[in-house]
Amino acid sequence: MTDAVKGPASYFPAIEKKYGRPVAEWKDLIRSSPLTRHMELVNWLKSEYGLGHGHANALVAHTLAE
Numbered sequence: 001m002t003d004a005v006k007g008p009a010s011y012f013p014a015i016e017k018k019y020g021r022p023v024a025e026w027k028d029l030i031r032s033s034p035l036t037r038h039m040e041l042v043n044w045l046k047s048e049y050g051l052g053h054g055h056a057n058a059l060v061a062h063t064l065a066e
Contacts, residue, residue, distance in 0.1 A: 008058035008065075015055045023059070030063045038064060 004010070012023045019026075026045075035041050038060055045056035 008062040011055055011058035015051075015059065018055070019049070019051065026059050027063045027066075030060060 005012075015026065016022055029049075030041055030045075033041060033044060035044055041060045041064075042053065042056045045051045045059065046053060051059070
């Protein structure tokens with residue numbers, strides 16, 4: 001039996017399905033952005049790419065934690 005994925009990564013399958021891009025591509029976009037602060041990046045993903053707040057937050061949190 002495997003443990004369920006928890007935390008920000010638990011959103012990843014839904015993000016890929018809803019927005020049609022792999023998580024790796026979203027992470028590359030976040031890393032290449034000149035923005036560095038968490039909420040700046042969240043708001044950027046929401047305004048530029050139409051992501052919902054929870055999905056944008058999960059991507060940014062996971063990427064910045066790496």
